[in-house]
Each structure stands twice: as structure tokens, then as C-alpha cells.
Amino acid sequence: MKNTSFTIIQLNVAQKEKNKNIAAVNKILAESTAVGDITLLPELFSTGYLFDSAEEIHSLSEEFSRSHTINCLSEMARTYETMFVAGIAEKEGDEYYNTVAVVDQKGLRYKYRKISQNQFDKQYFSRGDSLLTFEHKGLKIGVAICFDIWFPEIMRKYKDVDVILHPANFGGQHSFAVAQARALESGQHVVTCNRVGEDITTAFTAKYCGGSRVYSPKGEMLFQLDGNEACKTLVLEDLSLAPQFSGICPQSEMDAISKVLS
Template structure:
């Protein structure tokens, strides 16, 4: 299984230009992976003057021109693309990730945890999402989601072997947290962060890049710098391994015992 990460700056609020850049990067790539991962909200940016700015850029997934364009690229390179695309659904707006192949949309994940920025713009997702590809079970988490071990444990219980993690973060805490989550839940965690910045009157969001793939052992299979680039990395997943489920059950059991001891004092 090969995974390609596209670490990119974002042409602010210019979906067409962002799609054009992705197409150029894939065309220049020597080897496109079985899975291609793009950052959170790769086609729009993340921080805006007003919620109306990003909400105007959100797309209905059943008629999304961004998803259609990515599907054409997925067909061209015989791959599956995982990309952060702002979503509108029945008058609500979501920080969502679309999973797309050459036939179109496979499914989507709506960010469950919310930063103060997310709360200004988006409704909260409430459902985990998994999909199978080449015998491997994948899950999706977005940026801040990774800070919550309970969410990642639920994915492990669902049999997820590789967690795909589109992100927009500026500090390196998420990189360390990624390593911890990979070890404690025995998952590969594939983090695709962006670079560059979003500038508004009240805030400047700066993004550090440093996308990485962390193995269940905690070993880094790759870590980017702070430039725009694409890298394709082979990961060896053993679908028969159930260590993660045992680990999750043990953690849950220990938590229950700790709770009982606390009540007995």
C-alpha cells in the first residue's frame, strides 16, 4: 500500500487555482500512491473575516465541482483521493473530508471536535467514517480530532488500521500527539498538514507543514519540511493484526477499575 501526501499552501478562496495546482503536482509526481491525501480545507483556506466568507464557498457534495474535478484526477491516476472540502447540507455548513475515487464520492467525514474557529463557521459532525481499500480499513480524523484519545480509540474498535488525518495546524504539538495516538491505538497515522498563512483583520493563521506518517510503533516513516511538496510512502499493513483491539479493551477495563476505586474511597 502506497500513500501520497500533498503538502500545499492554499490559494486563498480560489478553488479553481488550488485544483489546478493539485493537478500539476500529480502530473509531476514519479509515482502516485494508492491513496492521495490533501490537507484540511485545501481548496479554500481556514480562517476568514466572516462566517459568510467560508459558507459562500461551501459545496453540496452531490453537485460539488471540486469533488467532480478530484474524481477525474482519481480516475486518471487510478487512486483514491482524501481531501478537506467545505460542505453545505440542508442549510448547515461542515468542515468535511471527502473520499473520492474515479467513479465519484465514496463517502465523507464531518469534523467532530471543534476549535473556536470551527465553532464560528461550522456545525459539528457526529459520526465516524471508515472505508475499505485493498483489504485495509481506513478512518478519517481532521486536525483537532487527534487531540481526543476517546475518538481514536473508537476508530480502533472499528478495526481501523490506517487513520488519515488532513490538518491545518501551526504548532508542533499535533505532531507529538500523533505519535502518542499511533502507539496507544496501534494505528498508522497519516497526517497531511498545510503551509502558508491565512490573514484577516483580527488574526493571522500560520501553518507549519511537517506532514508525517507515524507507524504503530511510533517510528516516523516520513516527515516533511516546511515547503510545498508531494511524497509517496509505502506502508506495510497486516490486516490480521488485532493488537489494537486488545489494547483498547485493556484501556477501557483499566478505566472502569479506576472509576470503581475512586467511587469506593
């Protein structure tokens, strides 16, 4: 299998400043010495995550058939010869979704709507109802958004993929421990792109911790960013099944265990 490179942009997201965030991504890539086959951006990278009301994020949400953000990402995909996996607030009819869009030189290719919901997602968004897997340069990829990683019920459905791409808005470290556990138990790479900066609301200020990282199928951390805005490109070379599953079919073993415990 061909080695695949991933660029992680740990963005200092400016709340409600869509054009500013898009321009920041362009500037970061323009100043990078190398841009990967796939560029990963945080959850809701263009708008921020927390607001005083649902109406605020709804007014920033976009219909993907005529999305300014997707058009800009597609133009950058052409410029930097990459594919974006990026969190964007989506509007479809009267519904709103916390969505990840997969965008290449030709525009929108795929999308995934966040399935898990914390108290803020429930205020702003409808729940997604299907997973996303896609292939790129011979690699099978799955997408999870932030809180999704906490739920094995979601992550086990991705048992056949090589890499989980995981845009996030984490404020603390616990979610990284969960991401490591998912990589170890599934035998997959988990690539988490977190954000930095703040979302300021009337009720409180949320601070995001950065720390974007990649875990190998062995649960080993291949690299970690600090708490500042940063960009890192990494080549994933070993995409073979983790050695802890040597001689074992994980799915058949889970099925057998479920049968015994039922």
C-alpha cells in the same frame, strides 16, 4: 495483506482561490513520478481555513451532490488511478460542515464531518456526529480531521482500523507529538497531511508549518516533509499489530481499567 501506497500533497493553499488550489493539485500529480493508491490532501484544501466572517466560507461551501471540487477530484482520480481523501467545506440545507470527502473515479464514495471544534470551527461550522471507516484494497481506514487527533475519546473509537488518515491545518508542532502518541497507544499508522502558506484576515495572519509525516504503530516516524509545498509517496508494508500489544487485547484491558476506576 497487499502493500498500500499513499501520496501526501502538502499544499500551499491559496485562501479563497478554489480553482487555483485544484489546478495546483493536478500540476503536482502530473509532475510526480508515482501516485499512490490513495492521495491525501489537507483540511479544507480548496478554500483555506480562516476568514473574516462565516459568510465568506459559507459562500465557498459546496453541496456534495453537485460539487465542482468533487467533480474535479473524480476526474483526477481517473487520470492518476488514485482515490482522494480531501478536506472540503460542505453545505447541506442550512448547515455547513468541515468535511473530508473520499472521492474515486466514480465520484463521492464517503464523507466525514469534523467532530471536534476549536473556536474557529464553532464560528463557521456545525459539528459532525459520526465516524468514518472504509476499506480500500483490503485495508481498513479511519479518518480524523486536524484537532480530532487531540481527543482520545474520538480516536479510541477507531480501535479496529489499520491506518488513520489525518488531513490538517497545523500552525505549530504540538499536534504532531499528539499524533505520535495516538499511533503508539493505538498500534496504528497515523498519516498526517498538513498544509503550508498563510490565511490572512483583518484580525491576524495564520501561518501553517507543513511538516507532514507518517508514524508507525510503534510510534516511529517513517518520514517527514519540511515547511515547503511538497509531494511524497510512501508504501506502508508492515500493517501488523504493534509489538507493544503482543499477547494483550487493548480494548479488554481498557474495559477492565475503566471498571476498576469507576
